Amino acid sequence: MTTSHDAPKPAQRMEERLYKNRYLVDEGRPHVTLRRRAIDSDELKSLVRLCPAGCYTKVERGRVELSLDGCMECGTCRIVCQATGEIEWSYPRGGFGVAFKFG
């Protein structure tokens, strides 16, 4: 069932969808980090499809990679992976991260 974790082609590329959003990036201080296990759990793999900002992608050998560009701090990944312990989630430092223009 590994193929099910590939995100289907949306009508628009994620970068295009997100590029109008405003972010204040806290360089070098990611607010979400992965605590790798020997094998990525199904929960972690499912985030390739579930993360609404497309932060999780599948790279070589089926491993999941996290890139926080575009993160909207919704908390979906935190809840999905709460049992597996693979995600360390905190809010960005005050003032950093997504800054909604309209919300």
Add this chain to the structure above:
Amino acid sequence: MSEHFDAIVVGAGPAGNSAALVMAKAGLKVLQIERGETAGAKNVQGAILYADALERLIPEFRDEAPLERHVVEQRVWLLDERSHTGAHYRSDDFNEDRPNRYTILRATFDQWFAAKVREAGALQITDTTVTELVRDEGGRVIGVETDRDGAPLYADVVVLGEGVNGLVGQRAGVRPELDPQHVALAVKETIFLSEEAVQDRFNLDGEDEGVVIEVMGSVSAGMVGTGFLYTNRESISLGVGCLLSDFQETQIPAYVLLDRMKSHPSIAPLIRDGETKEYVAHLIPEGGYDAIPNLSGDGWAIVGDAGQFVNSAHREGSNLAMTTGRLAGETVAALKREGLACNEANLKRYRHALEQSFVMKDLKKYRRLPGVLHGNKHLLTAYPRAISQAMQTFLRVDDVDKRSKERRMMSQFRAARGGWWNVFTDALKMARAWR
């Protein structure tokens, strides 16, 4: 900053702002802490503002608040892949001096609301994330730690208005972790059009009138969820949300649902040539009454989304946030006035006040609904399709006689649910959930 406050409010959304405003107006020394660069920078909503809840806090808000349009028309659409069956209600009565509902943009609205809190005398700091609750040896909450350098900030009571995904309460063990069955993941775009285009496409008279469309059926692809389309002054807020547990099951990305909704033949013309200027995602607490955590304890209280205060059946949330914030604020102000401590026993007055209000009465009324929808997803798919089929049979004029058409409609409807008994039990279940 080692000063002591009467109250610290975590978060500057509708719940936190309401609590802080009420306490500051009562003369309490209030500190409000917001992690965004401004109030509203981290906040997401559809968004509909329900006037009554705000009017109780700021009676003159209509003269000052950044409002988009007042709602003169409510539409409910059942979608299948190619059609919508709609119920619309529009009345000129909604063009009243003090309209009941408005569309708003939360980023600007929350900034205005937070400014009112400052005017009332609360000290507000932004760009600051609260990281932990501070307790004394007895376990009583006495303040907060932030990500700023410096000592903890102390107060007699900490009001947590930190939102659905707030971490402070969870880390401190005063709120349970969120269950994927108790939250919806919603995504939304703010799509800009000209003011005239909004008015023409929705048959609106002038820059103030607005339309709200709630959408059910194929838009949620068999999951428990709904879509919405709200008219702002020169933009459309269009979004869709479903239970996170259902997204986990179907593995359909939320933005794929959003794109499908945007390209639906009934919706695409409404947003044509619009420019999307923001795409947002947010969780919505949908667990209802049974998912409400303990609301207060020694030195703390929970307000708004952090307490699961959303009436998903009626798409209400900001009014519950404002009302819970107000009642928590009033409780604390009353305890101060009476010289009583903000301890577990005394803060129970807040829960009691909520039980007397529409907030708990409504949530209690619909407590069965999340479970019923969860176990009966066909309600959201079979019926929209059956109704669409029936409408087509009814409306197409051909050489079939009307009695035969009626029979065909009835049999299509029955077939959609595999027999009348199932239709009957569905109706019964919904009636019970709604009771």
